[in-house]
Amino acid sequence: MAWYLEGTYLENCNCDVVCPCVASAFAAPASYDRCTVMFAWHLDSGEVDGTDVSDLSVVLVLDTPRQMSEGNWRVGMFMDERANDEQTEKLGGIFSGQMGGPLANVAPLIGENLGMEVASIEHTDDGRRHRVKVGDAIDVEIEDLVSPFDPDGPPPKLTETRHPTNSEMTPSRGLSARVRGLGVDFSGEGKSGLSSSFSWSG
Amino acid sequence: MLREVAENVLRRDRIVVLSGLAVITTLSWAYMSSLASEMRNMDMGAEMMTMPRMQAWGIADFGLTFGMWAVMMVAMMTPSAAPMILMFAGVNRRRREQQVSYVPTSVFLVGYLVVWATFSILATAAQWGLHAVSLLSPMMAITSPVVGGVLLLAAGVYQWTPLKHACLSKCRSPLGFVMNEWREAGWGAFLMGLKHGGYCTGCCWSLMALLLVAGVMNLLWVATIAGFVLLEKVAPAGDRLGRVAGVVLVGWGVWMVTGVL
Numbered sequence: 001m002a003w004y005l006e007g008t009y010l011e012n013c014n015c016d017v018v019c020p021c022v023a024s025a026f027a028a029p030a031s032y033d034r035c036t037v038m039f040a041w042h043l044d045s046g047e048v049d050g051t052d053v054s055d056l057s058v059v060l061v062l063d064t065p066r067q068m069s070e071g072n073w074r075v076g077m078f079m080d081e082r083a084n085d086e087q088t089e090k091l092g093g094i095f096s097g098q099m100g101g102p103l104a105n106v107a108p109l110i111g112e113n114l115g116m117e118v119a120s121i122e123h124t125d126d127g128r129r130h131r132v133k134v135g136d137a138i139d140v141e142i143e144d145l146v147s148p149f150d151p152d153g154p155p156p157k158l159t160e161t162r163h164p165t166n167s168e169m170t171p172s173r174g175l176s177a178r179v180r181g182l183g184v185d186f187s188g189e190g191k192s193g194l195s196s197s198f199s200w201s202g
Numbered sequence: 203m204l205r206e207v208a209e210n211v212l213r214r215d216r217i218v219v220l221s222g223l224a225v226i227t228t229l230s231w232a233y234m235s236s237l238a239s240e241m242r243n244m245d246m247g248a249e250m251m252t253m254p255r256m257q258a259w260g261i262a263d264f265g266l267t268f269g270m271w272a273v274m275m276v277a278m279m280t281p282s283a284a285p286m287i288l289m290f291a292g293v294n295r296r297r298r299e300q301q302v303s304y305v306p307t308s309v310f311l312v313g314y315l316v317v318w319a320t321f322s323i324l325a326t327a328a329q330w331g332l333h334a335v336s337l338l339s340p341m342m343a344i345t346s347p348v349v350g351g352v353l354l355l356a357a358g359v360y361q362w363t364p365l366k367h368a369c370l371s372k373c374r375s376p377l378g379f380v381m382n383e384w385r386e387a388g389w390g391a392f393l394m395g396l397k398h399g400g401y402c403t404g405c406c407w408s409l410m411a412l413l414l415v416a417g418v419m420n421l422l423w424v425a426t427i428a429g430f431v432l433l434e435k436v437a438p439a440g441d442r443l444g445r446v447a448g449v450v451l452v453g454w455g456v457w458m459v460t461g462v463l
Contacts (some may be wrong), residue, residue, distance in 0.1 A: 025371050026378040027436070069289055069377035071296065105384040108296035160371075162378035 003094065003101075004201040005046035005053070008123070009165045010130040011040075012140045012179070012188035013037035014182075018158070018171045019192035021068060025162040035064045036186040038140060038179045040132040040166075041095075041198065042123045048090035048099075056080040056087060057121035058095045059134050061114070061184035068109070076114030076182030078134045080121045092116065100202030102164035115180040129175070130195045137181025142172040142193030158194075166196040219291045219307060220225055223284050230277030237270060238419040241341070259330055263321055267329055270419070271322035275410070278428035279318055279402060282373075282435045287311060289376035290391075293384075304356035307392040313395020314402070321403050321410070329414065347458050350415040353454030357408040361448025369404030370444060406431050412451075 013019055015031040018179040039060045046053040059078040065071075077095060096106025102192050119135035131141040144155040158169045172195060177188035287307060294304040328366055332338045344350040360366055372379065387394050409427050415459075416423035431445065434440045 023230075025375050026381065027371070027375040069380075071292055102381070105381050108293040108300065108302075110297075162375065162382050164381050 002202075003046070003048040003090070003099065004200045005041075005043050005048075005198070007046070007197070008039050008125065008130075009039070009196050009198045010132060010140075010142060010193065011037060011039045011165075012142055012174050012177050012193045013191060014186045014188060015139040015192040017145070017173050017190075017192045019194065022161045022163055022169060022192075022194060023158060025160065026068065029067045030064075033066055035062070035066060035068060036179070036184055037062050037064075038132075038138060038184075038188070040121075040123070040134075040140070041165075042121075048087075048094065051086055051090055053083070053087050053091055056083050056091065057123060057132075058091055059132065059138065060095065061120060061138075061179060061182055063184050064109075065114045070178075071109040072111035073106075073109050074112040074183065075110050075177055075185060077116040078119050078121060078137065078181070079096070079116055081118050088118075094200075094202065101200050104202070106164065114184070116181060130172070130193075134181070138179050139176045140177040140179065140188060140193075142177065142188075142195065143175055144170050144172045144195070163194070163196075165198045169194045169196045215295050216288055219288055220284065223280050223287060227277055227280045230280070230408065232269075232271050233273050234277055234419070234424070235421060236330065237273075238421050241419055259275065259333060264326060264330065268322055268326040268365025271325045271329075272319050274413075274418075275318040275322055276315060276426060278410075278424065279314075279406070281428065282432045283311075283314055283398070285436060286373075286376040286379065287314075289380055290394070293380060303387065305388050309388050309391040310395040310398075313392040314399040315395075317403055318394055321407060325410065325414075328411075329418065332414065338414075339417070341417040342414070342419060344414050347461060351455045351458030351461075352416050353411060353455070353460060354451050357412055358448045358451030358453075358455060360408040361444050361451065365404060366444070368442065369401045370434065370441055372401040373398075373405050374440060377417070 002158050003072065013030070014034075014036045015021070019030075020028040021030055021035070039062070040057065041059070042057045043053055046056075050142065057080045061076045061078070063074040079092065083091060087160045094101060095103060097103040097105075097110075117135075117137070119137065120133075122133045124131045128146075129141055129143045133139050146155050147153060155170050159167065160172055161167050163169055172193035174188035174193050177191070177193075179186050179188065287310065290310045291307040294307065297304040328337065329342065334343060337344055337349060339345050344353070379398060382448070383394060383397060385391070409431060412427065413423060434444045437443060
């Protein structure tokens with residue numbers, strides 16, 4: 001079993017800007033009683049056991065205790081409707097942590113599987129604003145936090161975050177941000193967003 | 203309903219691991235206290251008693267001193283490592299439930315303690331060196347205020363270094379450790395223990411060295427340093443607390459050194 005995935009990532013949660021978990025390298029608890037969060041990956045390129053999975057997307061929604069290290073996470077998955085059966089099976093394996101890679105380390109923290117839903121997943125990105133739409137369930141747009149003196153310059157980054165997707169993350173804020181699907185329901189408007197590129201293998 | 207059952211099991215699991223750690227810690231403290239009181243009694247018998255031992259160390263002295271340091275490190279560090287050990291145990295319990303291979307928590311703990319045992323060898327060697335140049339009192343405290351002051355100063359400065367910060371931030375985040383540094387199987391668990399122990403030693407070695415200033419078996423200091431190390435790791439403002447302590451230590455060191463001049 002050999003695979004690699006490369007692409008772009010964005011997330012939006014119900015924490016205040018900036019998400020205290022990520023800013024503290026996962027020492028501090030979330031802002032509110034529960035952590036509700038959406039993770040969205042778009043694969044620019046990728047191959048799993050000889051199967052090409054380029055140009056597909058996977059989105060996870062999570063509902064976890066305030067201190068994520070306690071485990072008992074509730075996790076649901078949205079799979080790109082353009083993926084065929086083989087691609088669905090292979091990506092499903094990776095994103096549920098059954099095929100090694102960064103997500104395998106957190107799989108034991110999952111307490112409840114909320115299931116998988118096939119949906120259209122549409123990413124748009126202008127370099128500053130990152131947006132993902134998932135069927136009728138999710139419509140999230142986040143915007144990078146920038147210097148007021150240099151709004152067009154490269155946005156400041158969080159480094160050494162220990163985030164499984166990429167240790168370097170660009171912090172942002174939710175613009176319009178609504179997640180309601182697979183039993184996870186929250187508004188990330190005005191709340192913490194993060195984006196990055198990623199490169200995984202297993 | 204299912205969730206309640208799962209949480210009850212989790213709670214019971216935690217209690218088992220925590221009880222184990224509490225027993226290890228209590229035994230270490232008990233042994234250390236009895237050693238300390240023995241030493242005090244020896245001290246009462248005037249310096250003649252200890253004088254011959256002040257001459258030179260044999261293998262037995264090295265062994266005894268190492269044993270003392272090792273037990274002391276177990277007593278001091280096990281409580282601060284508890285959050286990480288609990289997290290490791292929790293992950294493996296779930297893996298067992300999900301019928302994925304799992305590792306007993308003790309393997310991780312052994313790896314962790316091997317690092318502190320190694321540190322204890324170095325501490326013993328340092329004590330040996332200080333002893334050889336007659337810089338240690340019978341209570342194993344550094345007799346020269348200049349050497350003691352410089353140690354305090356160095357420990358204070360270290361609190362502000364990037365290395366200390368890097369190690370502490372890793373020690374403070376069991377989830378970050380599990381997400382980024384998980385290794386499979388028993389050997390992997392042992393290596394994870396070593397690595398976590400490495401971060402911890404990177405955080406605390408200079409604070410432990412201060413035991414040589416106060417007297418190695420000075421139980422009040424042992425407890426104070428252990429308590430501080432725990433706060434630094436688990437308190438929300440632990441890293442700031444560490445920096446404040448750094449300033450205090452530098453001030454104290456300067457005061458000790460200039461007091462002599």
